[in-house]
Amino acid sequence: MSEATYYVLAALLDGRLHGYGIIKKAEKLSGGSAKLTTGTLYGALDRLSDQRLVEPAGEEQVEGRLRRYYRITDDGAEAVRGEAERMRRAARAVNPARRAALQGGAR
Amino acid sequence: MSTPRLYRFALRAYPADYRAERAPELMATLAEGDEARGGPSLREAASLVRRGIALRARPLGVPDWLLVGAAALVMVAFVGGFTWAERVFLFRGEAAAFATDGPGLWSALALGVGAYVALAVLLFGVLERPRRIRVTAALATPVALAVFIAPGAILRAGLSSPEELLDRIVWMAEACFRNWPHALPATIAAVVGTWAALKVLARLSPDTRRRALSMILASLGAVAVTQSWLRPDLPAEYGQSAFADLGTAAFLAAIAMLLALGALMPRHGSRSCKHRRLG
Secondary structure (H helix, E strand, O other): OHHHHHHHHHHHHHHHEEEEHHHHHHHHHHOOOOOOOHHHHHHHHHHHOOOOOOEEEEEEEEEOOEEEEHHHHHHHHHHHHHHHHHHHHHHHHHHHHHHHHHHHHOO | OOOOHHHHHHOOOOOOOHHHHHHHHHHHHHHHHHHHOOOOOOHHHHHHHHHHHHHHHHHHHHOOOHHEEEEEEEHHHHHHHHHHHHHHHOOOOOOOHHHHHOOHHHHHHHHHHHHHHHHHHHHHHHHHOOHHHHHHHHHHHHHHHHHHHHHHHHHOOOOHHHHHHHHHHHHHHHHHHHOHHHHHHHHHHHHHHHHHHHHHHHHHHHHHHHHHEEEEEEOHHHHHHHHHHHEEEEEOOOOHHHHHHHHHHHHHHHHHHHHHHHHHOOOOOOOOOOOOOOO
16 A cells, blocks of 8 residues: 555545545644645556545536545555554564564563 | 646547546546645646556556566667667678677667657556556566577577587587676676566466466577577578568568467456446
């Protein structure tokens, strides 16, 4: 799962958002590291829609602009939580306390 | 709402049907970003162009391995052509020695590899292939070079007996040793390229692997024969002028055939560039 895909899914966990809403939320959630462009965002949304990890959730006109909303599916929520768990385990591999504990056990 | 000309121009990279369906949404998202930023952004425009080209390329269904193979063939043609042109200029038809003695091999390799890396990174980056594929594509070429050019060199030597072959190998090894600065980059490239090619082959499905291997073998034959004819540093009795055209034609036909094969192959995955569900 690419960083962009991950943060798009993560952004949608709390409910439906429109395109720019996803960009803003992803940037906030990532502490500023995931700056999605419109091209990248819609590339990720196209792929995620094909895999049924996100789905359209209505549209409205705001100030003459089209807002199309997206929401995460159950499969999508499962996928992003699975990825988060995988990364949590991967992060533990470089955790000093855990490394020390493992070394103690090996002696 | 007016869309900056920059974005309108960039959006032209997208296929017309996708644009017709999604442009209002894309423009609205771009406009919100511009408001927050205070103006249009080149980064946004570049990303639109990239994504648009990728969407256009996808329905062609060209699989990764074929792209790697086609790019490698282009590279071989490029380096071959460059070496050839250079030799025409330097020797004006005189019979010259083996490639290891050629003064231009080093520069031809450097120029060719440089151009290829740029080409591979651009091509695979634009087509949104994963980084793994892009890196492999850039690294796989040197091995293609080594594999394609070596049989040509052996054919060119016009061997008639096993003793002669042995003599030639010893002679070539000795020439390589004597000219080690010339041979070094090609050797390093061959080792790295072989490793990279094996890595990518190991990751392909058995079916794709079989097709990739048969493609490599088929093009190896075509290029080996072409290479042995395309060189002007051969004695005149090899009849290079008549056969060079034939060889070039055969080579181009092989590339065209492979590309056609790729276009006809079923697409992998079920990605679709249309979003009827959203309509």
